[in-house]
Amino acid sequence: MSTRPDPEPSLQDEAARAGWLYYVGGLTQDQIAQDLGVSRQRAQRLVSRAMAEGLIHVRLNHRIGACVDLEKALTARFGLTRCRVAPDLGPGSDGVRAIAPAAAAEFERFLRMSDPLVLALGTGRALRGMVDAVSDGIAAEHHRLVSLIGNIAPDGSASFFDVVMRLADKVRAPHYPMPVPVISSTPEENAAFHALPPIRRVVDLARQADVIFVGIGQMSDDAPLLKDGFVTREELDAMQAAGAVGEVAGWVFRRDGRYLEVGTNRRTGGVRVEPGLDRPAIGIAAGATKVPAIAGALTARIVNGLVTDEPTARAVLALAG
Template identity: 85%
Template sequence: MTPRIDPEPSLHDEAARAGWLYYVGGLTQDQIARELGVSRQRAQRLVSRAVAEGLIHVRLNHRIGVCLDLEQALTDRFGLTRCRVAPGLGAGGDAVRAIASAAAGELERFLRMEEPSVVAVGTGRALRGMVDAMEDGIEAGQHRLVSLIGNIAPDGSASFFDVVMRLADKVHAPHYPMPVPVISPTPEENAAFHALPPVRKVVDLARKADVVFVGVGQMSNDAPLLKDGFVSRAELDEMQAAGAVGEVAGWVFDAQGQYLDLGTNRRTGGVRVEPGLDRPSIGIAAGETKVSAIRGALLARIVNGLVTDEPTARALLA
């Protein structure tokens, strides 16, 4: 299905978008008016309507038509099992903030299931935003939560964006951190960590996960792995020269989603998300610099589900 070209938004669409920009994006009514191409008075009325009609209450409770079209188009293009597209927050808006509540809703859907399951999670800003946006009061003690990636930073500290313990604390579920470095100094040290019985048990649990939630990191010059000190500039240059465009749970891949047999991939701790899983593997990612990385993960079916925002969805379909 092809998205409608310049669809005529309904009044509810406009009100929901205005409420989203105001309460989530933090835009002023003047900024909303410019973003939507309406008068300031109309922007004010739209924000008031969004609240009065219950279209937005921290979360967006109305699915904007154009976002539904983009979801269907992405599903058709990439054969997705799940897809949610959140409205964008305008020029300069925080993409992580835009998708956080939609991602939280997807995670909550699984956590509310009565049948016990194993939920595997990666790390990163998007996943931390997802956990922070979850509703309070969810009890998920029937499930087990397991990390896909190590939780030890290069200086020995706990990884700042590790989410499994944060999530477990919120939903009171048993959890299994991956007790290895995110990236070990040598392949031999990485192998030694993975030979330890407690680590093997966590690895086995992660490989059997019923559902996977991961961020998708870019491997451009603003790569999270570089920014957070997990790779050196020289290592990033080497992997870029080999075609690296993205990473999932620390494992680096090229534009077609093929994992590279070089660089940090020989020293990455934890569990690699294998392409073509027969169970949900949901990517939580948005932003202009992530488009190539997300596309590669979708093409190889490293992820078969996606939560993203409107501008990223349009770029993926371009």
Template identity: 75%
Template sequence: MSRFDPEPTLQDEAARAGWLYYVGGMTQDQIAAEMGVSRQRAQRLVSRAMADGLIQVRLNHRIGACMDLEAALRDRFGLTRCRVVPGLGAGADPVLAIGSAAAAELERFLRMPDPMVIGLGTGRALRGLVEGMNPIDAPQHRLVSLIGNIAPDGSASFFDVVMRIADKVRAPHYPMPVPVISPTVAERAAFHALGPVQRVLELARAADVIFVGVGQMSDDAPLQTDGFVSHAELAEMQAAGAAGEIAGWVFDSDGNYLDFGLNLRTGGVRVEPGLARPAIGIAAGATKVRAIRGALKSNIINGLVTDIPTAEAVLKLA
């Protein structure tokens, strides 16, 4: 070595070992032979290169963009769980993109051996979750609906999912036997006063983890489309700043629940902001961005499954 060349430092050696491993594609045995060191030292040098930040890994795959967005959403909103999947492009139903990812999140909890109470909302996204699920034997858990399952005409709500999931996982299940929206405040109170309903309400309030859809309150609001509220009722809530709804409970763009109108007649249990249990929202689509952002901002939900376009739009709005 020339007297003008400095003696290589430990970091120099680590950088060289890291380059040989991550760029050159050498094994640790090959690096040891190349550098004239033991295999154990080669391994330590490669580890040091990563620990010292000398190596920067770039994932050249579309999943890399998903992981970046997941990290950004976790950091921005303090999320406990976040899954972002690639979108399907303009005109496609975003539920088709997120259904399998949402199913995988629920299956993760269902495979846990300790008994849990799993609270479930309703809606198209939850139906997509069910369709993406694999059958699992999970009789140790209990499934409970957070929202009523009776439509205005007395029929069962089409998008109620608790029984559909129970069929796939062989778990005890508890539908919420009240109207989604009662005609009057007094009728809601009468339903909630019934003994069997109170027991389901208590179980729902004790849920260890919840999965909910996030509905928008724009002119295409699911509550209006599915016949639960009239055009006049929707307009009244919109005038008060309504941005979204979860399990039938309407909130504004900051995630604050409104204290009048529809919210006085909604059946079931309201998802309270800031509780410690996982509360995972399943939603995607341009019309839902404002609603998702509000639910995240107030911590009504602390987990999210969505797609890339929606995640980007939520972060831009935030």
């Protein structure tokens, strides 16, 4: 029986990527260091290791080569600022498990920056996987973490996949949860929550975020919003009829990436990620059912960066044409 490759990035993985960027991509060692988030000296050692271990021939003799090709194709097609494609773990594998280490590495790049940042986060399984994969021991007290989405479930309990408090406990950063329902019962109730001064301060902070990390949820029959009890079957049917294919931070959008003006969007708490932001807005998502949602979010530039896996990357490119 063959074994599946480990999703955790190894030293050889880093050397393979550095070698590909140097010998095939034509990047300088300074550019490679910036791309990988390492020192120039480490980038130089990684390039040397790639050659010494025989990873570089006419083409890269390593599974990461296909990932880099897909990253380049997605970046060119959608004008992305950042893109990471994790290796395929095989049929039936968990997409979150595949992409969590790569997503954590992307997030750690910002955590390690010396200038203070406001880091805004959505919720969901992919974001929780990313947070769980973030390395221990990163000092991030100079950054602030803020939630983009409400953290109150329909029964009044805390939303299970809220990640801001979990991450703050791990990196010891000040954090600002969004203490409103994910989706309120009425637009008036939602407006009343947002009129409260403490909520307004959190909303203002989220809107000023320097960096955004969000999951991308599908609006098919297995929609996370339905499975987690935030929308009813009837509400989902109505939004599907209006063209809904995906959601980011609870805000539902169509195939072309335009947000719906009907349905639960009139009652969604938190802050909507506006298309075309001039700062990093990175989507973390993988899986066949998410492909239309990812393509829509990329097309409208709700997100301008992406962490996904090989099968999803190929499917998104095929759908986009």
